[in-house]
Amino acid sequence: MHEPSPFLDFAQDKLQIGALLFMALVYSLKIRWILKFPAGRDRQAPSGNPEKNASRGAWYSLLNIAMPWAMPSTRNRPLFYAQFVAFHLGVAASILMSFLIPYAPRTIASAPAVLALQVVFAMACIVGILRLYRRIADPYIRAISSPDDYFSLALLIVWLGFSFLAAPNRPAEGERALIAYFLLTAFFLVYVPFSKISHYLYYPFARWYLGKTLGHRGVYPVQRQEAGA
Amino acid sequence: MPPARSYKAQKVIDRFQQKLNRQAMLSLAACVHCGLCTDQCHYVLANPGDPTYAPAYKADRLRKLFKAHVDWTGRLIPRWVGGRSVYSDEELEELKDVVFGKCTNCRRCSLNCPMGVDMASFNRLARGLLVHVGVMPEGVAVVAKDQWEIGNQMGVLKEDYLETLQWMEEELQSEYNDPSIRIPVDKRDAEIVYAINPREAKYDPRTIGEAAAIFHFAGENWTMASEGWDMTNFGLFNGDDELGAACAARVYDAVEGLRGRKLVVSECGHGYRSTRCEGPNWARRDLKFEMESSVVTMLRYIKEGRIAVDKTRNPLPATYHDSCNNARSCGMTEEPRELLRLVTTDFREMYPNRAENFCCTGGGGAMSMSEYAPRRLKSAKVKADQLRATGAKVVVTSCHNCVDGLFDLIRHYKLDMQVKLLVSLVANALTPPERRIKRRPLEGFRILVIDDEPDVRIYLSKLFEENGCAVTDAPDANQAMRAIRAQPPDLITLDLVLPKKTGEKLYWELKKDERFARIPIVVVSGYAAIDHPKIDFHKFIAEKALPPPEGFLEKPVDVEKLIETVHQSLLESRFSG
Known part of the structure; x- marks a missing residue:
């Protein structure tokens, strides 16, 4: 097994740990900040519908991410939802790979594993490019986009591209892709808490509170009847 | 150097920070600008190509303040994350135009946001901030x-x-x-x-x-x-x-x-x-x-059987419009449908419906903001299309605000529809025992009015209709016979003085024909023996051995006596038949 250079060793180990600790610290502070805002209280009586209550509503809301049929906005756009899944799978796989390469390289050493990772990264990268194009070309999306929206997306596209190149994990054949991947990962971890990418931190909170209220009032889970049903 | 801030703008910022609770803060922070809310808004659908109607765009008018004054990154580099404060009263007026004039707080976008961003709630928050400094449509100020x-x-x-x-x-x-x-x-x-x-x-x-x-x-x-x-x-x-x-x-x-x-x-x-x-x-x-x-x-x-209803009293095809507040904020979607099915004969679902229904466009106080009426009515096309597709003649709703909004758009888009509340349909279907006898004694019957004078025919027809029955009329005996053959009525009122063939002759023909002999006949005639010496009805029926009519009233008729006679004749006929 080829030994990584000291710089690559630093980039994939100590730098990542440092970046992760920084991210954890900032996230802790951010959660503390969120909890500093007083939560509105629901005093109204329950809806009376035995199938709907605050707890069920909150879980329904939290699991909304896995229920594309629950909202017209996702139900009527299966391709868009598939893109969402592919993109987020790619990001999750890339984060996982940043742990596996330095600490358990054998788990992704086989050719099929590398191929699977590369397919996931390629798909996510393509989705990212499509989303960036949409953000630029669609006047509705362009009108709501901030520099951070463009930058975060571009950052992820580049990162996923290097994830694709780094997936074979063959430093003997050149370390550039791996070094770039780990540097980008570290930057990503540090930048995320300050950017829109930290939306996954808000998701459980925002969804929980909305679902709790709407469940208590009998709105969630949403009951619907479509034409022809 | 940022520009100097107006007094009102400063008050808005101060109050914004005081009013932020956790739910609102999360909704302001969580948006990823994915744009999935865009085509869920009736304003967007009715104004294609104009991004300023998009829910996320509208939400960003307040989110900019959040980014500039509350968000971590935004406080350091506001422009990077789309943050911008407000400085002038003109900017507050622009915000007013968005939060009052381009959103009915219907919450459809909120329920379509993958992140759970409740845009309607913080649109209301933004309205409250403006109202606090007196910036609002005049109608809103008057009503408040x-x-x-x-x-x-x-x-x-x-x-x-x-x-x-x-x-x-x-x-x-x-x-x-x-x-x-x-x-x-x-x-x-x-x-x-x-x-x-x-x-x-x-x-x-x-x-x-x-x-x-x-x-x-x-x-x-x-x-x-x-x-x-x-x-x-x-x-x-x-x-x-x-x-x-x-x-x-x-x-x-x-x-x-x-x-x-x-x-x-x-x-x-x-x-x-x-x-x-x-x-x-x-x-x-x-x-x-x-x-x-x-x-x-x-x-x-x-x-519980505490009231009885007869759904056939509401026979027109009816659809149901879910009020946004009932459906998307209170979960009341099934009870009105259940009730509607009990009091109407032809209920037709509207699509989409329940929590996915489109706003009537009169919500969020829009009916009190006359300056935005053209914009509101333009956005109502979405609702109009939804209504038209049902083929219903009545749109039922459970909201007075929706009644006004729907009435306005029905008139604007020339739909052949009425708007009704459920209470009106239930009350109309109500069948208290007293009602049939005392209020509409002739309900459920069909009467044929035979009279050569148009005024008399109209008068009697209207009188009978007001008392609940269906009426046809005929100006002479031949037309009367055709009408009777086509659909035998439950009762006939007969004038004796008719052109060509007299009423006596018609009476004789009917009583001789076993198909029509049992139809009760009330003679309503104004003949006087001096004017018509040849007509003597009593003598005529005696000579012909015909049964007497169920009633015999001379013109001008006493209305109460006429209705009572007709009603009694119908009941006896039904009882004997």
């Missing part, structure tokens, strides 16, 4: 002032309200010929305290009468309050939590003061939401009494 000062949003004075209740009570007593029907006011220890929308007292008191009839025939122990009777709440629309608390507290105080067991709220989406859901939060009251919508009450009465 009325609700603060007079206690109801339409400025109905107490004496006018009580007079209206008295008037409705008298109407009901007359309609049902029942002096025991009452609209009790300030009765203590009633099971139900009924609160209404002031629109009912001011413009459409029939719905008060209809509800009173339902309570009466259900044998309910109920009352209305002389104070705190308006369950609507403009605080929901203008974002003023203090007004919301004051309005809700007035109603709660009235119920508690009368020691009522349950507060029943008449059909009003925002009133129901404000009184049942938001009011306790605004007023910070943990209430001991129950609250329910009158839709639930009516449904329960039918299910």
Whole structure:
């Protein structure tokens, strides 16, 4: 097994740990900040519908991410939802790979594993490019986009591209892709808490509170009847 | 150097930071600008190509403030994350145009956001910030002032309200010929305290009468309050939590003061939401009494057999429009449908429906903002298309606000439809035993009026129709025979003086024909022996050995005697037949 250079060793180990600790610290502070805002209280009586209550509503809301049929906005756009899944799978796989390469390289050493990772990264990268194009070309999306929206997306596209190149994990054949991947990962971890990418931190909170209220009032889970049903 | 900030802009920023709770803060922070909310908004669908109507774009008008003053990154580098503060009164006016004029707070975008961003809630928050510094459409200011000062949003004075209740009570007593029907006011220890929308007292008191009839025939122990009777709440629309608390507290105080067991709220989406859901939060009251919508009450009465209904009295095809507040904020979607199926014969679902339904476009106080009416009506095309697709002749809703919004768009888009509240359909389908006999004695029958004088035919037809029956008429004996052969009526009124063939001859033909011999005939004739010496009906039937007619009335007829004779003849005919 080829030994990584000291710089690559630093980039994939100590730098990542440092970046992760920084991210954890900032996230802790951010959660503390969120909890500093007083939560509105629901005093109204329950809806009376035995199938709907605050707890069920909150879980329904939290699991909304896995229920594309629950909202017209996702139900009527299966391709868009598939893109969402592919993109987020790619990001999750890339984060996982940043742990596996330095600490358990054998788990992704086989050719099929590398191929699977590369397919996931390629798909996510393509989705990212499509989303960036949409953000630029669609006047509705362009009108709501901030520099951070463009930058975060571009950052992820580049990162996923290097994830694709780094997936074979063959430093003997050149370390550039791996070094770039780990540097980008570290930057990503540090930048995320300050950017829109930290939306996954808000998701459980925002969804929980909305679902709790709407469940208590009998709105969630949403009951619907479509034409022809 | 940032520009100098106006006094009002500074007040808005200060208050914004005070009013932010965790839910609002999360909604402002969580948006990823994915744009999935865009085509869920009726304003967007009716204005293709204009991104300023997109929910996320509108939400960003307030989110910019959040980014600039609250968000971590935004406070350091606001432009990077789209943050921007407000500085001038002109910017506040622009914000007003968005939050009041381009959004009805219908919450459809909120329920379509993958992140759970509740845009409608913070649009209301933004309205409240502007109202706090006096920036709002004039109509909103007027209505809010009325609700603060007079206690109801339409400025109905107490004496006018009580007079209206008295008037409705008298109407009901007359309609049902029942002096025991009452609209009790300030009765203590009633099971139900009924609160209404002031629109009912001011413009459409029939719905008060209809509800009173339902309570009466259900044998309910109920009352209305002389104070705190308006369950609507403009605080929901203008974002003023203090007004919301004051309005809700007035109603709660009235119920508690009368020691009522349950507060029943008449059909009003925002009133129901404000009184049942938001009011306790605004007023910070943990209430001991129950609250329910009158839709639930009516449904329960039918299910428990406390009132009987005949759905055939509402035969027109009907569809149901879900009020946004009922469906997306209070979860009331099934009860109105269940009720509608019990009181109409032809219910047609509208698509999309329930929590996915489109706004009537009159919500969020839009009906009080006349300056935005053209924009509202343009956006109503989405709703108009939805309505048209049902093929229904009646759109039923459970919200007075929706009634106005739908009525406006039906007129604008020239739809052949009426708008009705559920209470009107239930009251129309109500079948108290007294009603059929005393109020519409001829209901369910068909009468043929035979008379050569057009005025008499019209007069009698109208009279019979008012008493509940279907009427056809004929000017001579030949046309009459054709009508009888085509569809034998339940009763015939016959004039004896007819052109060509006399009424006597027709009478003879009918009585000789076994197919028609049993049809009761009431002779209504004005012949005088001097003018028509050849006609002597009594002699004629005696000579021909014909049975006598069921009634014989001379013109001019006594109306009561005519109706009584016709009614008796019909009942006897039905009994013997």
